[in-house]
Amino acid sequence: MTSETTSEVPQAQPREPEDLFAVLDQLGIAHKTHWHEPVFTVAESQSLRDEIAGAHTKNLFLKDKKGQYFLVTLEEDATVDLKQIHTLIGGSGRVSFGKPDALMDLLGVIPGSVTVFAALNDTDGKVKVVLDAPLAESELINGHPLRNNATTTVSSADLMTFLAHTGHEPLVVKVSA
Secondary structure (H helix, E strand, O other): OOHHHHOOHHHHOOOOHHHHHHHHHHOOOOOEEEEOOOOOOHHHHHHHOOOOOOEEEEEEEEEOOOOOEEEEEEEOOOOEOOOOHHHHHOOOOOOEEOOHHHHHHHHOOOOOOOOHHHHHHOOOOOEEEEEEHHHHOOOEEEEOOOOOOEEEEEEHHHHHHHHHHOOOOOEEEOOEO
């Protein structure tokens, strides 16, 4: 191994939508991306619903008392009891939201761009991916392609293929109320 190989951080942690699309293509996953103005909240993104078919997501980046991180993906209108979710996802004690610096370090995204596709950047497997069971049953699932100025659609089955490729066996459990 040369020193050039060990210094190629961008290959170890892709952070651009094009890197994600290349992986999806490599896996034979059909995907469609709609480019739009940046959106930072579910409320801001709801104006796009007529243009983009499928289930739209919201994502929670959580941390438990022992420092375990979780990426919880659910349908945009779903509600979650943050005082109880730890019992459903295997957390040690109550969870809180992860800090922005940890979000960037572990998932390579900033607040407002949190997405299930960011599992691609968790090359060390430090984040447990959790999919809300009702969302997992959707035919099409939408998420930001690592940036909040676009929405990428894949099938639910292909999302599972993608997550397996990233080394994440998602916990599929009903976390929504």
